[in-house]
Amino acid sequence: MATQIVMDHTGDTRHHFDAKDLKALAEAERRFKALTGNGFTAATRQASGDVSIARSFDPNAEETVFYPRLVGG
């Protein structure tokens, strides 16, 4: 089961989906595009613990976290 984690003012919202389910996969891709289009950054974590930025939707990513646009504090 893959997970998309979205940070927002309510805390983090987790969307679980089965990557083998084409409908769920399409919904996850739509969510990815909507969030990154709104300025969110998507990052994925490898099994080794390394983190990388996801520029496009990866159907094989186990866990993707989305955080809002960074601004100077």
Add this chain to the structure above:
Amino acid sequence: MAVWLTVPASWIGRAVLYLIHAVQTAQSRRRARFESRAVRGITLLREWLSPQQRQQLECFNHFEVIGCDSGKSYRIQHGVCQNVLELDGDGRPRMGWCFIPEGNLVPGDVMLAQKIALETDERGALAVAKQFLVPPLPHVVAAT
């Protein structure tokens, strides 16, 4: 006349007590909601930290990351503002950087976004960040 005055007074007293109770209950619920969000944020952060960073967070309430572009070390302290310190070669803070994700995020979420940004797009993060001075350590002042 006296009866007419005591009845409304007791109603007012009850109403005031009811209002105080309602405000206290609302405050308590809001505090519980924030604490729940804060715990979830720290849990998510811990899941994404390397074992070494997780240990640093547990022991010192901060952890260190390496900037992907410069190779510099940064210390991310628990907090949501002015909590990123650039370290010198001896591991001492030399400059502060303030950058945060938009929105009212809890500390764990903010710290995770800062870690990911420095490890994957250091230049981009520092381009939006505001610098702040870090007070020198006492022994550094004495040496100068």
